Amino acid sequence: MIKRLIIAVVLLVLVVGGLVGFNLFRDKMIADVFANMPVQPSAVSTVTVEPTEWQPGIEAIGTVNAAQGVDLAVESAGIVREINFRSNQRVEQGDVLLQLDDTAQQADVAAARTQFELERSNLDRTTALRDRGVTASSSLENSEAAARAAEAQLARAEAVLDQRQLVAPFSGTVGIARIDLGQYVSPGTPIATLQDLDNMRVDFSLPEQRLNELEIGQTITVRAEGLNEGLTGEITGIDPRVDAASRMVSLQGEIGNADGRLTPGQFVRIEVQLPVEENVIAVPQTALITSLYGDHVYVARPSEDDPEQMVAAQIFVEAGRRHEGAVEIRKGLEAGARVITAGQNRLTNGGPVVIDDSVQPGDEPAAGDTPATEATTTEAAEPEGQAVPEAAAEETTAQGGEETAGAAEAGTPDTTSASSQP
Numbered sequence: 001m002i003k004r005l006i007i008a009v010v011l012l013v014l015v016v017g018g019l020v021g022f023n024l025f026r027d028k029m030i031a032d033v034f035a036n037m038p039v040q041p042s043a044v045s046t047v048t049v050e051p052t053e054w055q056p057g058i059e060a061i062g063t064v065n066a067a068q069g070v071d072l073a074v075e076s077a078g079i080v081r082e083i084n085f086r087s088n089q090r091v092e093q094g095d096v097l098l099q100l101d102d103t104a105q106q107a108d109v110a111a112a113r114t115q116f117e118l119e120r121s122n123l124d125r126t127t128a129l130r131d132r133g134v135t136a137s138s139s140l141e142n143s144e145a146a147a148r149a150a151e152a153q154l155a156r157a158e159a160v161l162d163q164r165q166l167v168a169p170f171s172g173t174v175g176i177a178r179i180d181l182g183q184y185v186s187p188g189t190p191i192a193t194l195q196d197l198d199n200m201r202v203d204f205s206l207p208e209q210r211l212n213e214l215e216i217g218q219t220i221t222v223r224a225e226g227l228n229e230g231l232t233g234e235i236t237g238i239d240p241r242v243d244a245a246s247r248m249v250s251l252q253g254e255i256g257n258a259d260g261r262l263t264p265g266q267f268v269r270i271e272v273q274l275p276v277e278e279n280v281i282a283v284p285q286t287a288l289i290t291s292l293y294g295d296h297v298y299v300a301r302p303s304e305d306d307p308e309q310m311v312a313a314q315i316f317v318e319a320g321r322r323h324e325g326a327v328e329i330r331k332g333l334e335a336g337a338r339v340i341t342a343g344q345n346r347l348t349n350g351g352p353v354v355i356d357d358s359v360q361p362g363d364e365p366a367a368g369d370t371p372a373t374e375a376t377t378t379e380a381a382e383p384e385g386q387a388v389p390e391a392a393a394e395e396t397t398a399q400g401g402e403e404t405a406g407a408a409e410a411g412t413p414d415t416t417s418a419s420s421q422p
Contacts, residue, residue, distance in 0.1 A: 041352035044343035054280035062204030068196040098166035112157040116150035172196040205248040
């Protein structure tokens with residue numbers, strides 16, 4: 001009985017020892033395989049950093065208004081007899097847009113003109129008699145006063161007659177008519193809107209801290225929804241008073257609109273252009289990576305062991321202003337560096353890279369074409385004729401997770417952070 005028990009224990013020890021030994025042997029073989037397996041380079045695109053001109057600007061939002069725009073109204077009450085415009089019609093200064101019933105006013109003008117002509121005749125006869133010494137000077141003075149009074153009455157009657165017409169005060173585009181024929185209108189009744197769309201103005205505000213950077217005549221760029229390019233104008237007015245409630249200063253700019261791309265009341269984005277700066281280090285925004293440890297970029301440089309092999313080097317930088325897809329680098333990067341702009345999500349500090357600058361971020365390949373960077377990356381990730389054991393892959397994933405967790409606890413920067421694209 002004891003002999004059987006001993007045999008069973010020995011067999012159990014042999015089985016357990018064999019399993020443990022097999023696992024240790026397997027782990028060692030997997031480690032040896034990955035230790036001797038060459039690291040596949042990552043395909044990236046780069047740009048060479050050069051000092052460039054930087055166009056700084058101040059961004060704001062504003063509203064477009066016509067340089068000249070009014071709501072047309074009549075000065076006197078009456079019945080509408082003629083409407084001489086159509087919606088969105090181009091009219092010239094002095095065109096008669098609306099005619100009210102003026103029968104009574106024309107009669108008043110005729111009566112005033114008749115009286116004026118009579119007084120002028122009396123003045124002429126009195127003057128002739130005065131020259132011959134037949135009449136007194138007082139009679140001549142009375143005739144002159146009567147003639148002037150009659151002339152004033154005629155001018156008044158003609159002015160009242162003119163008020164029966166609505167005349168365009170300037171050239172522009174008239175809006176939708178708000179009255180109908182035969183309608184009775186009173187003074188101040190809105191008839192239509194008249195807007196000069198050839199020249200527009202933009203009203204916007206900026207913080208008081210930027211007031212010392214602004215001046216009359218400064219160039220502005222206006223962008224609206226649906227416009228592929230900005231329109232250029234200039235600042236024409238700066239309010240001398242800062243709003244005490246908002247601490248903002250009001251500004252006004254003028255911009256040409258001969259092609260009619262802007263509409264009064266439209267929302268626009270405005271950029272006030274400041275003087276151009278020289279020798280500024282800037283990189284594409286896709287090259288800048290933001291993480292918990294700070295902003296950094298990857299630079300491609302030759303390896304110390306093999307000068308023909310390019311490797312990625314992580315460099316922490318101080319980022320500054322951003323403008324039109326570029327970001328200013330204030331510290332950490334010098335001219336001549338080859339900055340990686342795409343493919344950073346697979347990189348590690350010191351990892352090998354393959355440079356392919358044929359495709360840059362923002363390029364749109366033709367339909368059916370495979371970007372060169374993507375194709376190179378696929379070939380590098382799956383070399384022909386080399387298979388990775390499934391167990392080894394699982395082991396590597398587990399080890400990679402443990403190493404990443406350990407790096408986070410130790411405060412080591414995570415060099416595999418995805419590139420941020422502000």
